[in-house]
Structure formats: C-alpha cells, structure tokens
Amino acid sequence: DAGVTQSPTHLIKTRGQHVTLRCSPISGHKSVSWYQQVLGQGPQFIFQYYEKEERGRGNFPDRFSARQFPNYSSELNVNALLLGDSALYLCASSSEAFGVQPQHFGDGTRLSIL
Amino acid sequence: QQPVQSPQAVILREGEDAVINCSSSKALYSVHWYRQKHGEAPVFLMILLKGGEQKGHEKISASFNEKKQQSSLYLTASQLSYSGTYFCGVPPRGTSYGKLTFGQGTILTVHP
Numbered sequence: 552d553a554g555v556t557q558s559p560t561h562l563i564k565t566r567g568q569h570v571t572l573r574c575s576p577i578s579g580h581k582s583v584s585w586y587q588q589v590l591g592q593g594p595q596f597i598f599q600y601y602e603k604e605e606r607g608r609g610n611f612p613d614r615f616s617a618r619q620f621p622n623y624s625s626e627l628n629v630n631a632l633l634l635g636d637s638a639l640y641l642c643a644s645s646s647e648a649f650g651v652q653p654q655h656f657g658d659g660t661r662l663s664i665l
Numbered sequence: 666q667q668p669v670q671s672p673q674a675v676i677l678r679e680g681e682d683a684v685i686n687c688s689s690s691k692a693l694y695s696v697h698w699y700r701q702k703h704g705e706a707p708v709f710l711m712i713l714l715k716g717g718e719q720k721g722h723e724k725i726s727a728s729f730n731e732k733k734q735q736s737s738l739y740l741t742a743s744q745l746s747y748s749g750t751y752f753c754g755v756p757p758r759g760t761s762y763g764k765l766t767f768g769q770g771t772i773l774t775v776h777p
Contacts, residue, residue: 555706584763593667593752593767594707607764641706645763651714653697654763656706 553578555644555657563663564632572627572660576644582606583625584654585617586641594641600625601647629662637664666690668755670768677743677775685738685771687753696729696736697754697765700747707752711738740773748775 556575564570576583582601586594596609600619619625623644629636639661643654668689675683687696695714699707713729713736726739740747750772754765 582763591770593754593770594765596764596766599763601763609764643763651695651712652763653709653712654765655709656699658706 555642555655557642557657557660559660561661565665566632566634568632569630572640574625574642574657576623577655580644580646581623582645582647583619584643585627588639588641632664634664637662667766668753668768670753670771672771674772679745679775679777680742683740683743683773685751686735687768688735689755693734693755694758695756698727698738699752700749702749743775745775748773
C-alpha cells in the first residue's frame, strides 16, 4: 500500500508569494494533520482535518489555511510568504481522528523562501 | 507546552544501550515516540498510554511514569539502523492524537 504522499518535494518561492502544498493520505485514512518542521527542531502542529472539517489549529497566523477534499486529500495554503516560513512541511494521516491512532508521516515538502 | 527531551544527543557504539527521556510540565495522558532519519519522514515507534498500555510495532521498550510526568525510551543492544533523531509527542488532554506537541528531539548516533 502506498504511504502518505506529498507534492511537490521541493519548492522555492520569494517573499510575498503564496504557495499550495498537497497531501494524499494512506488509503482509508480520514484524518490529515499538517506540521511545520524548522531545521533542528521537532515538528510543530499547524492543522488537523477530519471528514473535511477542521478539528484543530495550532499557533500559526491567518496566512496559513488548509482544506480537505471528499477523497480525504488535503491542501495547505500559505499567503504572503515570509523568510521565516522556510521549513519542511509534513503531512500525517491516521485512520480516525480519535482513539489510539498512530500518525503516518509523508516525506514532506521542503519550502525555501528567498 | 513543549515536552523537554534529554539528552540532546547521544553517541554510541554498536551493541551499547541508551535511554532517552521525555518530560512534561503538564499532566500526561499518553506519549508518542517517533524516529526521523536525515532527510526522511518521522516514523512511528510507539504510543504509551496512561495505565501502562503500549502500542507499537518495533522491538523497543519504553516506560511511562504518570507521577513524574515522564516517559523513557530504552534502546538496547543498539544497531547502526537506530541512528536518527528521536522525538516524543504529547496530545492535548482528551482530544485527538492528530495534534501532537513534539519535543526538540534527541540525536542518536551509532558507530560501528
């Protein structure tokens, strides 16, 4: 079975631009979470979606938004990019939103802001 | 609040043991452990639940001390493949495990 897939793998943008990152969860998984990982730090929670509804939001500005589609895939959008948005963006899926469910991470999208 | 991991880094030779700790200033209900190799995705290792139940699929062990608000990951007879950065993650109380707050990581290096 395919794991969590993310696209693109790498992206270079300039300040002020916007970006859309995509995630396809493991088949049958309904919950998708997004994390930002800055070099040398642990992943930081951005959003969780389950059944197309937002179930949680981390401490990120409104420039960050996301959505989940009927096939459970998800997009993360970031507007007005800042240099500090340079990071590895990870998507994780689990079969349900609650209960003892491990998260399965994709390889991430490495975003560089010039 | 972010859990605190210790030590920050460990260097071992194959066959040696290591312990990685994860402490929280808030009550813990579960602790999730992941390993991330350079340039790769974090890989799930184990979930420890309040009450002592473990859910995992690798041959590693861990403990969960509710009183001390701490979890420890035990890596015995280390192998080269154990090298990587280990993260503990904790969920908000009573809510989904899809909103983990991760520690800063412990870098484990195993030499031949």
